[in-house]
Amino acid sequence: MAHTREDPRSVPTELRPYLAELVRRTRAVCGPHLVSVLAVGSLALGDYRHGRSDIDVTVVVEPSLPGSAPHDLAGTLAHPRLPCPAAGLELVVYGADFVRRPSGAAGYLLDLNTGPLLPDRADFDAARSPAFWYVIDRSVAHQTGLTLFGRPAREVVAAPDRPDLLAAIRASVREHSDGEGHLADNRVLNGCRSVVFCRTGRWLAKRAAAREAALAEEEFRPLIEAAVRSFERPRSSALPLPAAEVRTFLARVRARVDQTARSAGT
Structure with a gap:
């Protein structure tokens, strides 16, 4: 070896x-x-x-x-x-x-x-x-x-097949949409990573994905920037984020993932 x-x-x-x-x-x-x-x-x-x-x-x-x-x-x-x-x-x-x-x-x-x-x-x-x-x-x-x-x-380590990976991303977004046990900033930033992956086929770090997602999802830019500021703090002092906006953003992410899956014929 x-x-x-x-x-x-x-x-x-x-x-x-x-x-x-x-x-x-x-x-x-x-x-x-x-x-x-x-x-x-x-x-x-x-x-x-x-x-x-x-x-x-x-x-x-x-x-x-x-x-x-x-x-x-x-x-x-x-x-x-x-x-x-x-x-x-x-x-x-x-x-x-x-x-x-x-x-x-x-x-x-x-x-x-x-x-x-x-x-x-x-x-x-x-x-x-x-x-x-x-x-x-x-x-x-x-x-x-x-x-x-x-x-x-x-x-x-083999790369998962695309249908399996998109199904996993959809399940991840559903999990973060429920919110239980997850910090709000982490829910938003994982949503950003999912959106960017669907567009590029590459995984980015959370803050890098947030920068790209903020450009593509202009109406959610204040929420994404707030999530980044919270993420840059210790876990014990994470900032609260507007719950309704987080849910709306993750609904948009789910739609983007579903659109990618349909385009891929999965």
């Missing part, structure tokens, strides 16, 4: 010791069955904000990984056993045989949420989870995943 790593300057200074230890512990648990450890989410898209963003990590392992290893990995990486310096760690483990092929399923071996601002969760049954989160994350990983250990993202 090739042991490659991206330029360490790609990783924010305050996260380097933590990610190095995360990789070390993952290697210790998975041994020769470990294929890759990839940074995804805001780290991969170049818009990590300390005190606001989560650390998103995708781990790829060989099918021969012992069945106890995902449980062991969840234990050794859980906060505060490994203190997370960010708002939280969202780590997903996939089998290499699953993730090398396009899929609209969740398909994980472990979904771990942990950290100072995240409710602890370690789930080992992918059938119980909505698939859309994982489909979108794998799309981001294939596009821009940052290699912390092992083989590069594009070699190990």
Whole structure:
């Protein structure tokens, strides 16, 4: 296996010791069955904000990984056993045989949420989870995943097929439209990312997507700019946004996604 790593300057200074230890512990648990450890989410898209963003990590392992290893990995990486310096760690483990092929399923071996601002969760049954989160994350990983250990993202993570990806984006927008458990600024900015992806086929960081969406959706520019200002604050001091305007904007996003799906014949 090739042991490659991206330029360490790609990783924010305050996260380097933590990610190095995360990789070390993952290697210790998975041994020769470990294929890759990839940074995804805001780290991969170049818009990590300390005190606001989560650390998103995708781990790829060989099918021969012992069945106890995902449980062991969840234990050794859980906060505060490994203190997370960010708002939280969202780590997903996939089998290499699953993730090398396009899929609209969740398909994980472990979904771990942990950290100072995240409710602890370690789930080992992918059938119980909505698939859309994982489909979108794998799309981001294939596009821009940052290699912390092992083989590069594009070699190990397949891009989802377009119909599956558009269905996942529609489900994501519905989830954010409901609003439960999501900050208002995050709902708006994820809507911006969805709109820009439908237009360009590329995932952008939230603030970059907001700039493009504000130009295309002029009537929502004040709302989008307010969401960006809120996003630039710590999570605990996010600004309130007008609930009716947020719902109206997300309804517009749903219409844009549906229009893209119709145009693609999905």
